[in-house]
Amino acid sequence: MADHASSGGSPRLLASAWDERLAETLSPQDLLVYRSNLLGADRRITNFGGGNTSSKLSLPDPLTGAPVEVLWVKGSGGDLGSIRLDGFATLDMARFRSIRENYAGPAREDEVVALYPHCTFGLNPRAASIDTPLHGLIAHPHVDHVHPDAIIAIAASADGETITREIFGDDVGWLPWRRPGFELGLMLEGFVRDNPDARGVILGSHGLFTWGGTQRACYETTIEVINRAIAWLAAQEAGKPAFGGPAVAIRPPEERRAAAARLMPLLRGLVSEGRSKVGHYDDRAAVLDFVCSKDLAALAPLGTSCPDHFLRTKIRPLVLDAGALPPDDEELAVALRQAIAAYRADYLGYYERCRRPDSPPMRDANPVVVLVPGIGMLTFAADKATARIAGEFYVNAVNVMRGAEAASTYVALPEQEAFDIEYWLLEEAKLQRLPKSRPLEGRVALVTGGAGGIGLASARRLLGEGACVVICDIDRAALDEAEAALVGSHGRDRVAAFPVDVTDEGSVAALFREAALAFGGLDILVSNAGIASAAPLDETSLELWQRNLDILATGYFLVSREAFRLMKTQSRGGSIVFIASKNALVASPNAAAYCTAKAAEIQLCRCLALEGAPHGIRANVVNPDAVLRGSRIWEGEWRAQRAGAYNVAPNDLDEVYRQRSMLKLNVFPEDIAEAVHFFASELSAKSTGNILNVDAGHAPAFTR
Structure with missing residues (x-):
């Protein structure tokens, strides 16, 4: 306790x-x-x-x-x-x-x-x-x-x-x-x-x-x-085993985290019918003592006692039989679908047994708390903070059951009394007064290159619309700084950060496991990690050529493949946004490796759009041009190389690009973020396979 x-x-x-x-x-x-x-x-x-x-x-x-x-x-x-x-x-x-x-x-x-x-x-x-x-x-x-x-x-x-x-x-x-x-x-x-x-x-x-x-x-x-x-x-x-002692062995930490990462997207997809949910995973000792115990089967169905508990957690949790969960993903999905359907039927029965003539309509019948022996507790709610707090409330309930069973016998609140609290008209009035949810609330986004200008601006834009955001980057120091800034403005519950090398298959797979553990799954991918290089064709080394392809083509493939798999697992659709470049449509001299890799991104996105459409997964491209402010790419030799090509000082390059544009405007990270938000949100629900140029006007890059 x-x-x-x-x-x-x-x-x-x-x-x-x-x-x-x-x-x-x-x-x-x-x-x-x-x-x-x-x-x-x-x-x-x-x-x-x-x-x-x-x-x-x-x-x-x-x-x-x-x-x-x-x-x-x-x-x-x-x-x-x-x-x-x-x-x-x-x-x-x-x-x-x-x-x-x-x-x-x-x-x-x-x-x-x-x-x-x-x-x-x-x-x-x-x-x-x-x-x-x-x-x-x-x-x-x-x-x-x-x-x-x-x-x-x-x-x-x-x-x-x-x-x-x-x-x-x-x-x-x-x-x-x-x-x-x-x-x-x-x-x-x-x-x-x-x-x-x-x-x-x-x-x-x-x-x-x-x-x-x-x-x-x-x-x-x-x-x-x-x-x-x-x-x-x-x-x-003192001297008594908690909850009658263990009935199931506690799995090793990495094994149970891997199991939770496999379960959460499947469950999240199932419980998100009607409203998108965010997940939270908890494997603290108090939770594991309970979910692995002999008394779990008897105590969990009784429900919680204190009204503050069950208003957050529902009257009782869903308990999965971890030993009966099949190793095959398709069979696992069927088993979980059956478990959720049984829970909903049980909740409907509770509602029908206890409803009053003036009771509000039945609310979401999906479980909030899911207990998995050997693995821990998964909680789902409309936002991360609510999911996490629901888990904390259920830990309170676990502590209460443990103490009550040690001292006497645990007694839950009678079902009718619990219902009369849950569906109390005064409680319903309080729910009706809650502020309207933001458009991306309950959605989870992942942004690669999230510590740079465009990535960080995109993360901020999506967070501003209510999304939870995972940022990732290979530069750990810059990632830590970006994470601190986002947490400071949007809170720890809505931001996660993980280092990743997008060219490494194992690193990318680990990133998506961590994202699933952090928020339960994924709805939006912003593939933005990038580099820039310049060299005449005859001076382009195989190493430089391969580095561009590794990061800008293979990296985009590895990241989008994992996102595609995760979105298919959830069966809730999704949006994939590639940050390509004007150079994907218009070749530039002395940048063959970069232009070729960027063009590959567009073609890959088109393939994703074709294969994703039957699953409700959209894929679109944003093409920036000359976004210098906040960009780490433009901090290095790339700026000097492009300035040399225009025979101007590096600090004058912004003005060169402004004058080159048709609208005579500079393009900033926030402008790209607006395009990202458009493709990530329901504003573009009927758009896939499209390209949106954000370049202040560049006639050779017109797509039609």
Whole structure:
């Protein structure tokens, strides 16, 4: 279990991170942010986006200046680890308490949510969450609500109430499961009133509430309560094999990564019906302990307990029988298709059994979590961050099951209760408020030569439209620099970088395995790796000739062949974009090797377009000309050679090319990136085998 030692030794307890000297410099509102960030910084305390905090503070009325008691409570959405002051809703407590005067009872408690905006203090636009009454009705100034694995393990145990009493006595109480809302707020209010000495309460199948008279007291109570649970569970687990011990051997790291890379594109293609998904692979120890265990078959179908878990992971995962997966790719595809079809049928049955007359339509019936004994966990979602976080939530669920089974018997939330959360109309309304996805969200692109001007600009353009992007390059230093820049602007979840030698078959195959592991597969290839060389024909060495062909022809073949295979495996189509050159259409003197290799690229792309069309795989060419800015090719002797050919200084070459163009314009990497985006996106869904010149006009290169 993540909260404590998994095999003997002392449990890893939480340490208080409170800095009183810093706290003394903060306003009460900023102190709430500080406390929240401390809690959210450790995933053993609460999961991403889960939990909430609050403080009841006195503030002057904006009109009269009279003091007003204001509830500051984490608003709808957001994460405690990164929340700022604008992430908190503010409610006038006098108005909020008046809600109970017309409260019509639990059957109509959802109607109360529409009243929260009428309690807003200070024109704050942040929407109050459904957990607001769980804080507002507790008669303490500061309240924490978190989802620690150690606490939920107790909350999801058959003997949870008894265990709570054994560990905490009267210090922490127990309330049975009830869906969050005004009624649960009233239950908490009653518990606090009837147990004035209690410092917290565990909610069955849900989480922990703690409180305090000061911000620090509230925070340190939360830490103390969680630590007591961690230590107690560690003692229960001592000497016991996790989940009944292993039933399947854990494969060696490279073997399981190779197996995951083989499975992910197939699964991604199957679960992407209706909406493209991105994958994430996790083989941490906690995952492997569970997926290789004797208890997997019994525990996984039970589903998760805490609502925060199954809202991210679906009620239960798909479990594959790794031993029964055939080695033949075609047979494997059939087996996986059958497994996904069975999962969808099971989910449909769950929906039909539990639906209410006013339930929203059934959502995506595909699995989010796929467990593979011996290999690990694969998760799929509309974007990488959501897929990764879904995996983290399921690890939370694994930790909960492990602790609950060691202490008692794990009990999942009843199916109907789970459904009523998943298809809660208030939850549906929240989903409807989500921003519209970007055009390339859920798509994965790979850009060779990704550290150079055109490659980096193309990566930025595709990232800007929502794609996940793998950049690769032979220059490791430049690749590291490009990766850092892209991660800085778009985040770690959407960027991956791997070195590659496009002339080496093994290096290219390894690149695509890593891409499959990073994001689950591939939708867009931008083949851009290149060199440039100049020499009169009679001075062109065989080495120079072969180097051009190796990189610009063979390299493009090796990369596109692997992309083509991967796209066919996914059965979701795809787009291949070659960055060729004006020189592929118009020969230049003293560049026979370069022009010939570039012309080969165009012909190869045409072949790809012919063979790819039956599979929905498009292939098109972008022909740049004289893109000097940001290009590493133009940093070397190529610039000097071309400047010499025009009898100008190297720094004047940009002007030469501008004047040579029909439009009298320079061409920049961003211009090529626009053409790449056009061919990569649905804007060109009916275009394949085409050539788009981006050269500011060069009549000899006209393609018609």
